[in-house]
Amino acid sequence: MTFLRRQLPVVIAFVLGMFVLIIFYIPAAPMQDIGDRLKVFVTIIGAFAMLLGINSILGQHITKIRKRRPGYGYSWVLILGFVTMMIAWIPWWSAPPADSAAYYPWGGLENSKGAFYWMFFWMMVPMQATMFSILAFYIASAAYRSFRAKTLEASVLLVAAVIVMLGRVPLGTSLTAWLPETGFWSSLRMEEMTSWLLNVPNAAGFRGIVLGVALGIIATSVRIIFGVEKTYMGGGD
Amino acid sequence: MVGERLRKHFYAAVFFAAYALTSPVFAAQPDVAVASPADREPPPITPPVLLEFEPPAEIEARDLPNDDGTSIVITWRCSPSAPEDVRYTVHFSEGASAPYEPLPFDFRSIGLDENFISDRLQYFPYSRSLRNYQFIIIDLTAFDAAAEGAYKQELKSYNKLLDEGKAAGPEPVMHEYDWDELYFKLGVTTDGAVRLFDPVLHAKPVTQWFDWSKFNNMAMAAIFLVVILFFIETARRRDFYIRRIAGLDAVDEAIGRATEMGRPIFYLCGLDPMTTVSTIAATNLLGHVARHVANYESQIKVPCFDPIVMSVCQETVREAYYEEGRPDAYNSDNIFFITNDQFSYVAAVNGMMVRERPAANFFFGFYYAESLLLGEVGQSTGAIQIAGTDSNVQIPFFITTCDYVLIGEELYAASAYISREPKLLGSIKASDMAKAVIIIALLLGFLFSIALLVGVLYDPVNPLGALGEKMEYFMQLFNEHI
Numbered sequence: 079m080t081f082l083r084r085q086l087p088v089v090i091a092f093v094l095g096m097f098v099l100i101i102f103y104i105p106a107a108p109m110q111d112i113g114d115r116l117k118v119f120v121t122i123i124g125a126f127a128m129l130l131g132i133n134s135i136l137g138q139h140i141t142k143i144r145k146r147r148p149g150y151g152y153s154w155v156l157i158l159g160f161v162t163m164m165i166a167w168i169p170w171w172s173a174p175p176a177d178s179a180a181y182y183p184w185g186g187l188e189n190s191k192g193a194f195y196w197m198f199f200w201m202m203v204p205m206q207a208t209m210f211s212i213l214a215f216y217i218a219s220a221a222y223r224s225f226r227a228k229t230l231e232a233s234v235l236l237v238a239a240v241i242v243m244l245g246r247v248p249l250g251t252s253l254t255a256w257l258p259e260t261g262f263w264s265s266l267r268m269e270e271m272t273s274w275l276l277n278v279p280n281a282a283g284f285r286g287i288v289l290g291v292a293l294g295i296i297a298t299s300v301r302i303i304f305g306v307e308k309t310y311m312g313g314g315d
Numbered sequence: 316m317v318g319e320r321l322r323k324h325f326y327a328a329v330f331f332a333a334y335a336l337t338s339p340v341f342a343a344q345p346d347v348a349v350a351s352p353a354d355r356e357p358p359p360i361t362p363p364v365l366l367e368f369e370p371p372a373e374i375e376a377r378d379l380p381n382d383d384g385t386s387i388v389i390t391w392r393c394s395p396s397a398p399e400d401v402r403y404t405v406h407f408s409e410g411a412s413a414p415y416e417p418l419p420f421d422f423r424s425i426g427l428d429e430n431f432i433s434d435r436l437q438y439f440p441y442s443r444s445l446r447n448y449q450f451i452i453i454d455l456t457a458f459d460a461a462a463e464g465a466y467k468q469e470l471k472s473y474n475k476l477l478d479e480g481k482a483a484g485p486e487p488v489m490h491e492y493d494w495d496e497l498y499f500k501l502g503v504t505t506d507g508a509v510r511l512f513d514p515v516l517h518a519k520p521v522t523q524w525f526d527w528s529k530f531n532n533m534a535m536a537a538i539f540l541v542v543i544l545f546f547i548e549t550a551r552r553r554d555f556y557i558r559r560i561a562g563l564d565a566v567d568e569a570i571g572r573a574t575e576m577g578r579p580i581f582y583l584c585g586l587d588p589m590t591t592v593s594t595i596a597a598t599n600l601l602g603h604v605a606r607h608v609a610n611y612e613s614q615i616k617v618p619c620f621d622p623i624v625m626s627v628c629q630e631t632v633r634e635a636y637y638e639e640g641r642p643d644a645y646n647s648d649n650i651f652f653i654t655n656d657q658f659s660y661v662a663a664v665n666g667m668m669v670r671e672r673p674a675a676n677f678f679f680g681f682y683y684a685e686s687l688l689l690g691e692v693g694q695s696t697g698a699i700q701i702a703g704t705d706s707n708v709q710i711p712f713f714i715t716t717c718d719y720v721l722i723g724e725e726l727y728a729a730s731a732y733i734s735r736e737p738k739l740l741g742s743i744k745a746s747d748m749a750k751a752v753i754i755i756a757l758l759l760g761f762l763f764s765i766a767l768l769v770g771v772l773y774d775p776v777n778p779l780g781a782l783g784e785k786m787e788y789f790m791q792l793f794n795e796h797i
Contacts, residue, residue, distance in 0.1 A: 103533055105383045105526045120590060124623060131622030131652035138651050149670070209658035213684060216691040220715040284707055287723040291705040293749050294727030295592045296536070297742040300543050302595065306738045309602040309631065309730060 088305035095303035136160070166194040238275055245272025365503055365510040369396045373448075374501050376516035380438055381529075384522030385456045389501055390432060393447045402426050404504040405451055406511055407497055415500050415511060418453075419461040424504055425451055433791070437528040441788040443777070453499065455520060458492040466490070495519060543745040550741030557740055562701050562719030563732050566677075569699045570607045573674035579614040579649075580604075581673045583664065583689070585680020585704070586657065589623045592727070593705050597680035598627050599730040600703070604677065605635035609644060617650040618667065620660050625652045661685040665692040678702040678717070679726060682709045690716030703729060760790065 098116065101109045139153035227233040244250025245268040254268045264270060301307035371391040379386040389405065402424035406415040432439040432448045439445065469487035476483035502511035546555075573580045582604060584597040601617065608615045615632065619625035629650045636645035653663045665688065668676070676693040678686070678700070686702075686709040693700050694716045702713035703721030713720045721729060724746065731739030763786040770778030777783065 099536075103526050103529050104524055105381060106522045106524050107383045107385075110383060120588075124588070124621075127622035127626060129622075130626055131619075131655075134622070134625060134652040135654070138648060141648070205662075206656070206658040209662050209688070210684065213687060216687050220687060220691060220712065224715045287705075287707055287710070289753055290724035290746075290750065291707075291727075293539075293746045293753075294596075294705070294724035296539060297543060297746045298592050298596055298727045300540060301739065301742050304544070304547075306547060306742065307599060307730065309599040309734075 084308075088308065092303055092305060095299070099303075163194065163197060166197060241268065241271050242275055245269045360508070361510050362505060362508050364398050364401060364505060365508060367396070368398065368401060368503050368510065369394050370512045371449075371501070374512060374514060374516065376499060376518040378518055378521045379452055381523055381526040382520075384520045386452050386454045387518040387520055388438065388450050388452050389499060389516055390448055390450045391501060393427070393449055397427055398505075401503050401505045403449070403451065404502050404509060405453065405499050406502060406509065407499050409492065409496055409498075411498050411515060411517070413498075415498075417509075418457075419465070420457040425449065436792060441784075441791055443784050443787070451501075455492075455494050455497065458494075458497070462490045462492060539745070539749055542748055543742050546745040546748070547738050547741035550737035550744070555737070555740045555744050557728070557732055557743060560721065560725055560728070560732055562703065562721045562725070563729055565699070565701055565719045566604060566733070567607060569675035569677075569701060570604070570611050570613055572699055573608075574611040574613040576674045578672055578674040579616050580608060580675045580677065581664070581668065581693075581698075582615055582617045582677045583680065584617070584619065584624050584628060585678075585682055586620045586660070586685070587681040588621050589627055591681060593679075593681040594621075594624060596727050596730065597703075598624070598631055600677075600679055600726075600733070601628060602631045602635050603730065603733040605632040606639050609636045609639035609641040612641070612644065615649060616667075616671075616673070618660075618664050619650065619652050620655055622652050622655075625650060657683065657685055661688045664689060668692050668696050668698070672696050673698050676700045678704070678713065679721075679729075680704065681706050682713075687712040687716065693717075763790065 094116070098113060101113045104110075136157065139156050142153045143150045143157075221239070225232070225236040225239055227236050244253065251268045254266065257263050257267050259267075265274070298307065371394040374389065374391040376387055376389045378384075379388045403426075404424045405418060405422065407418055408415045430449045430451065431446065432450045433441060433446050435450070438452075439450070466487060466489035473483050473487055497517070499516040500511040500513070501516065502509050504510075570580060582601055584594055584601065587594045589595070589598075605615055617625075617628045617632065619628060629647050632650055633642075633645050633647065636642055653660050667673075668689075669692065673693075673696070676689075676698045678689060679702070682689075682704055683706070686704070686706070690700065690702070690713055700717035701719045701721075702717040703726040704710060704713060705723050705726055707723075710720065710722055728743050728746075731743050767778055767783055767786055767790075770783055779786065
């Protein structure tokens, strides 16, 4: 039992990890085909795991309804939505025909071939867009908090942010449009300063993080492949 | 009255005549009207711009190196001619003496100032002498794909005619290209006109069993692997210093706070699947956090974006509770799947944050646009927030909304930092060593750049000679990969 729970996963991780590592250096089609087949395993496991996921979310909400917990009405909404979408999808088991979606100037893309697509385009997509649009307001509030010049670092951030923001809009660039386009003084033009900030200090910081992340990924992968790190399997190190 | 009417008619007639004489609508088109179909198609005339184009030299075709044996590459030395709107193209034939025709698939012609072989170190060695050479890669599988596409189209039309009861002729047969019998010619094109150059090009693709362009990568990986294993082994005998990471020190504080307040802890593993290392790192960290939670008798909730991640998290937390002797406190319902739709997931988690007011939120793993939505809502509920991500573009959002942030590699070091397990600390030490090597390489690159800049002052064509060429090679390599 210990072998199945502890040693076998490590052996599988080592063998497959080393195999995938090796075929990275072998472009020959037979090896790449095996690699592609291994990736299909992930898809298959994911499909079955989705059943576990559905069981998890439905179980949660059915329990909530059964125990009459506060807000259990929303659990009804979830279950009804789930069942409705599933039933509406059954007639369209296969992918919709290529010409089944039409573009309407008053509402965008619409599929007239079934309730599933109607609900997807006219309920799901607007709700997703609503969530995404909230981001604009959160960016404003987060920027306000970050740009308060309380410390030297925050002040530097504020100045850099103002330059980048102004350098990205015509009104901002027009402030320094009177400076010459070539020569030394051109580097003080708003768009030039913006480019410099983005391409030099910002890119340098980004590359530093990327290099660190790459090394971290390699080190973690080696720990997993060689069975040094086993926390992800549950249990001790 | 009559005179006035006549004058109006006269003006109208003059206006019409003037319009008729000048309008292209009324212009005589005798040639079009009387010309035969053969006359309508003028003989192909090569425009002067193509005739005057000096043919490129050293046109060659050979097997594309470091590939799976499905492509060939055509290379040539740039022509001194550089007219506008002229591009390189390739035509093919199925026999050395057969007529040449355009490639049967979408092929983007190559401009005179692109596809230089010095820009593709994967296939060509870097050398100053090769700066003026261009290339085109021909993927031979595209011929087969084009033949299959044409066959399907013909078959569809054939079946349609059969269904309509019309004469459909012989059943279509898929054309098979013999790769050994494909011949090519390089040419130039403008406005649909083409001029092909000699020689006839032919090459046989060969399957490669090792990608030599990745040799340096493999060598570096092997060295790094040895260094990691060395430090893991060394870590068994001696202690390694690891710098303080404030975000991880605050984990205990956050769990303690949750215990005191009697509120749950939310732990998110990001939006990437279990196949990404950042998610694995997040689940590693979850094991440690869950152990502390079990000790403090607090409550942890893990809303998951991916069902596989959910299963792994359930197992990780369950084992942590068992190891701490608290199997009774483990509740698998606290590690649950929500959805794998990005904004639906955010809406659900944000809703739970607002309703349940968690004392602490942990955001580890890889995040996308939802990072700020999660962070801001969590911040508004007054929770202590600790984030750790290797997603460059999301780090600023977490910094603005969270109390502590593990930046990039700190996420990968977190497991070792918390457990203080010597074997894990050894791999962190190895990463530090690799970083030291990279810093030295960057400093050398900086010195190379300065040296090259100074060298250009004395010799713009060949600064620093052969040494300068090597420097350029490394800089080119760096720019391609970083």
